Amino acid sequence: MSDDFGTINVRRGERAREIEVMRQHYRRHRETLLQMATDAPTESLAGEYQRLVHDIDRSLAKLDELEGRPPAAAPAVIPPAPAVVPPVGYPPADPEATQPQYQIPEDTYGEQPSRGFPGRLIGMIAGGLLVLAVIAWMILKGGEDERPGIVEETATATPVETAAPVETAAPEPTGALTIRPATIDYGAIRKGTRASRQYEVTNNSEEPVTIQVQRSTCRCLYYEYEALIPPKGKESITVTIDGARAPAGALREALAITGKNDPNVKSEMVVQATIR
Numbered sequence: 001m002s003d004d005f006g007t008i009n010v011r012r013g014e015r016a017r018e019i020e021v022m023r024q025h026y027r028r029h030r031e032t033l034l035q036m037a038t039d040a041p042t043e044s045l046a047g048e049y050q051r052l053v054h055d056i057d058r059s060l061a062k063l064d065e066l067e068g069r070p071p072a073a074a075p076a077v078i079p080p081a082p083a084v085v086p087p088v089g090y091p092p093a094d095p096e097a098t099q100p101q102y103q104i105p106e107d108t109y110g111e112q113p114s115r116g117f118p119g120r121l122i123g124m125i126a127g128g129l130l131v132l133a134v135i136a137w138m139i140l141k142g143g144e145d146e147r148p149g150i151v152e153e154t155a156t157a158t159p160v161e162t163a164a165p166v167e168t169a170a171p172e173p174t175g176a177l178t179i180r181p182a183t184i185d186y187g188a189i190r191k192g193t194r195a196s197r198q199y200e201v202t203n204n205s206e207e208p209v210t211i212q213v214q215r216s217t218c219r220c221l222y223y224e225y226e227a228l229i230p231p232k233g234k235e236s237i238t239v240t241i242d243g244a245r246a247p248a249g250a251l252r253e254a255l256a257i258t259g260k261n262d263p264n265v266k267s268e269m270v271v272q273a274t275i276r
Helices: 002-039 043-066 116-156
Strands: 166-168 177-180 183-189 194-203 209-213 221-224 234-242 249-259 266-275
Touching: 002 043, 002 116, 043 116, 177 249, 177 266, 183 194, 183 234, 194 266, 234 249, 234 266
Parallel strands: 183 266
Antiparallel strands: 166 183, 177 194, 194 234, 209 249, 221 234, 249 266
C-alpha cells in the first residue's frame, strides 16, 4: 500500500510541474503580446494581439481549474478589437478536429485519474502551439508594415550644418561701400539651433561712414557690428540665423546696408540657408 501511495504522489507531482511549466510559458507569451499590442503600428494589428491575450487568459483559467485552484482575477487589458482574418487555411478553423482522440485506461494502482485531464492537456498544448504560430505570423506582418516608415525616417535624417558655407565673391568696388562676400550660404540649420557668419564691409570713400543694416523680413536674423567705419577702413558684420524663429525650408534674405546720414551710400549682402 505504501508503494502505491508513493507512486501516486510522484505522478501528481509530475503533473503539477507540467502544469506550472505551461503556466510560465503562457505568462511570458502574454507579456510579449501586451508589449506588441502597445507598439503595434495599426489598431487592427493591436486588436489581434489583444485577442490572443484573451485566449491565453482562458488557457490559464483552465490550468487553474485542473489544479482545483479558485479562479484568479485576470489582469486588466484593453478590450479586443475585431479579429483580423488570418490567411486561408492557417490557423485551422477547428483546431480540435485535427487533434487525435485518446482513450485513457484506468489507473492500475487503484486511483481513478481524471478522464478529461490528458485530452484537455493535449488540447491546450496544441492550442499553445497554434498561438505561437499566429504570434510569429503577426510579428512578420508587423515588421512588413513598419519597414516603409523606417526607410523614410532614415532617408530624411540630415546632419546639422553638414553643408559647407558657399561664399560668392563681391564685384569690384563701384561705390562708397563694398561687401565681401556678397552672398553666404549657411547650409542646413536644424530647427531650434543658431548659426553665425561674418561679412566684411569696406568704406571706399575719403570720409567716415556710419552704417545701418536693414531689418530682416523673417525677423530671425541678428547683427553685431560697429556702425562707424573710418575712411578706407573695414568693419565686420556678424549675422546670426536663429533657427527657432526661422520658418522651415529655404531661407533667403537680401539685406541693404546704407549710410545713416547719406542714403546714397549703400550696398547689399545676401543670407541663404535651409532650415530643417
